Amino acid sequence: MLSYSKRVGALRSSEIRDLMKLATRPDMISFAGGMPNNDLFPVAQIDQIFDTLPDQLKKVACQYGPTPGHPPLLEALKEHLRGKGMPVDTNEILITTGSIQAINILTQAFVDPGDTIILENPSFIGSISIFKSYMANMVAIDMENDGIDISRLEYELNKPDIHPKMLYLIPNFQNPAGTIYSQYKRDAIFKMMAGKETILVEDDAYGDLYFNERVKPLTVPMKNSENGEFTICYTGSFSKILGPGLRLGWLLAPPEIYQKCEIIKQTMDSCSPNYTQVLATEFLNRGYLQPYLSFLREEYSERCNMMHKYLVNYMPEYVKWVVPEGGFYFWLHLPEDLDASEILTKSIEKGAVFVTGKTFDPYGVKNNRIRLAFSNMQKSEIEPGIKMIADAIRELKK
Numbered sequence: 001m002l003s004y005s006k007r008v009g010a011l012r013s014s015e016i017r018d019l020m021k022l023a024t025r026p027d028m029i030s031f032a033g034g035m036p037n038n039d040l041f042p043v044a045q046i047d048q049i050f051d052t053l054p055d056q057l058k059k060v061a062c063q064y065g066p067t068p069g070h071p072p073l074l075e076a077l078k079e080h081l082r083g084k085g086m087p088v089d090t091n092e093i094l095i096t097t098g099s100i101q102a103i104n105i106l107t108q109a110f111v112d113p114g115d116t117i118i119l120e121n122p123s124f125i126g127s128i129s130i131f132k133s134y135m136a137n138m139v140a141i142d143m144e145n146d147g148i149d150i151s152r153l154e155y156e157l158n159k160p161d162i163h164p165k166m167l168y169l170i171p172n173f174q175n176p177a178g179t180i181y182s183q184y185k186r187d188a189i190f191k192m193m194a195g196k197e198t199i200l201v202e203d204d205a206y207g208d209l210y211f212n213e214r215v216k217p218l219t220v221p222m223k224n225s226e227n228g229e230f231t232i233c234y235t236g237s238f239s240k241i242l243g244p245g246l247r248l249g250w251l252l253a254p255p256e257i258y259q260k261c262e263i264i265k266q267t268m269d270s271c272s273p274n275y276t277q278v279l280a281t282e283f284l285n286r287g288y289l290q291p292y293l294s295f296l297r298e299e300y301s302e303r304c305n306m307m308h309k310y311l312v313n314y315m316p317e318y319v320k321w322v323v324p325e326g327g328f329y330f331w332l333h334l335p336e337d338l339d340a341s342e343i344l345t346k347s348i349e350k351g352a353v354f355v356t357g358k359t360f361d362p363y364g365v366k367n368n369r370i371r372l373a374f375s376n377m378q379k380s381e382i383e384p385g386i387k388m389i390a391d392a393i394r395e396l397k398k
Contacts, residue, residue, distance in 0.1 A: 006113075007133050029385035031354040033376040034175060034328050040299060041243050042283075042292050049282040061278040067266050069095025069250075070277035076284040077250060085224045086234070092258035094265065097272045099205055099237035099249030100126045105261045105268070106201055106233055106251070107166070111136050116164040118156055120148050122331070122360030122369065124175045124203065127168060131362075139164070140362040143174065145322050147181035150188045157192055164198045172207035172219050173327025176360045176371040180218050180325060189222070194229040199257075205237045208293050210326040211301040219326070223252060233257060238280055240328070241293060246276035300328070303374040303382070310383045314390040316397065328375040334368040338396060341367060346392040352385040 053061070068074065073095060078088045096102040103126070111117060113135035119127070121140035131138055139162075141152045148169065157164065169189075171181040193200060200222070207219040223234040237249040251261060283289055307330060308323050320333040334340065340356035347354065357369025370389070374382065 007135065027351060028348075029352040029381045029388065030377060031352065031372040031374070031385060031389075034371075034373045035244055035376050036240065036296075037376050037378070040296065042288065045283065045286075045288050045292075046279060049279055049286070053278070053282070057278060061275045063274060065271045065274035065277065067262055067271050069093070069272065070274055070281060072285075073277045073281040076281050080284055080289070081236075081252065084221065086221060086252065087223065087226065088252070090254075091252050092255050094251040094253070094258060094261055095272050095277060096235075096249045096251055096265065097247045097269055098239060098244070099203065099235040099251075100130070101265070101268065101272075102235040102249050102251035102261075103127050103168075103201065103203065104130050105264045106199075106235075106253075106257075107131060107134050107136070108264050109257065109260045110165045110199060116162050117166045117168060118153065118164050118198075119168040119362060120170065120174065120177075121362055121366070122176050122357065123168070123362060124170060125359055127203065128360070128362050131168075136165075138362045143177050143179060145179060147171065147179060147185035148189075150185055150192075153189070154192050157196060157198065166201055167193070167198050168201045168203065169222075170203045170205075171222060172204055173209065173324060173329075175206070175327070176329050176355070176369075177322075177331040178324030178327055178329040179322065179331075180215060183218065186222055186225075190225065190227075190229075196230050199231045199233055202232055202234045204234060205240050206327040207236075208241050209297060209300055209328075211297060211304065212325065215325045231257070241289070241296065242280065242283060246280060247273055248276055248280055297326075300326075300375060303379060304330075306379060306382050307372065307374045307386065310386040314387045316390065316394055318397075319390075319393060328373050330372040330374065332370040332372065334370065334393070335397070336368055338368050338393065340370050342396055343370070343389070343392050346395060347389050350388040350392060352388040352392075354389065 074093055077093055082088050107130050111134045114137055116137045116139055117131050118139045118141065120143050122143065139156050141156065142149050173180055202222050204221055210216050210219050221234055223232045226232045231254060234252040235249060238246050253261060304324060311321065318335050321330050324330065344354060344356055355371045356367055358364050358367040
């Protein structure tokens with residue numbers, strides 16, 4: 001019998017990956033995919049970029065690149081992040097194969113089996129899977145409407161017998177809860193992290209996708225306010241703001257951490273795709289990103305408003321949610337006696353698929369929640385899909 005590693009034994013198939021097989025059925029309305037709709041991609045600009053690239057640069061694009069990233073992309077991204085007020089002159093940027101690789105690299109750099117990672121509950125399934133693969137002790141703290149439960153976080157950070165290696169947060173339009181951290185909670189986290197050796201990993205895949213200017217000040221990265229009293233490593237991605245198929249993300253970290261992370265990345269894939277790095281560089285340098293982000297904000301805001309309207313029209317009064325102000329997701333709260341997996345089974349029979357709450361619970365237990373993504377589907381599918389799910393909930397509540 002083959003003997004696999006303990007790390008492999010900790011891995012499990014993601015429910016989202018399994019559901020995506022269903023989502024490809026032409027008769028299925030899918031709220032499962034946390035990704036852009038194919039019709040929203042800037043293919044005309046990408047075609048124009050490629051068609052006008054000089055042959056020499058096309059050859060560079062087809063070649064291996066430096067591990068830290070395509071140098072012109074590093075410069076373009078540095079200017080983009082500087083425009084957001086980020087401390088790019090005192091930190092280093094590492095281009096990664098999606099931000100999930102950045103999180104993987106940081107976990108490998110800091111976490112040994114049994115080490116503690118504090119994270120939100122619910123949290124991003126990709127990060128949960130990474131933390132499990134490194135056999136970390138996950139301490140999951142419940143989310144509230146404006147961010148993590150601060151009193152519980154303070155308690156866990158100050159336990160005398162446990163010294164967490166990492167605090168992992170998604171402050172902007174959290175996946176799956178859709179929440180954005182209040183300024184009060186951001187300030188409180190800074191105070192309680194001061195003097196701690198725990199690093200804060202700030203996962204900011206959705207911060208550019210705010211729906212109105214009122215909420216924009218809250219999307220300012222926590223990394224911008226670092227004061228030397230503790231360490232923040234910031235991860236970002238082109239997946240939600242350009243295209244996930246580019247497989248490009250980035251890590252912004254202090255030089256000492258960056259050096260370790262660059263070595264780790266060398267052992268993973270040597271370099272991220274040079275081909276898509278060239279395209280991303282030109283997209284930034286030709287001034288395409290900001291107009292495209294404005295288009296995406298309007299598009300996702302419209303989809304969000306549509307979904308909220310139909311949730312109000314069709315959902316039973318005992319189903320609760322907070323209207324997101326950015327990002328991709330609604331997070332529905334069901335009564336304790338309802339099981340989202342049973343609802344999913346009945347909903348699939350009717351023709352609609354979503355992701356159940358326990359998928360995002362680091363402990364894999366809490367299952368009276370539903371994540372609905374409005375980003376990937378056709379607008380015409382939102383109303384009938386919501387009605388199918390609402391009908392499934394009512395039938396099981398009887």
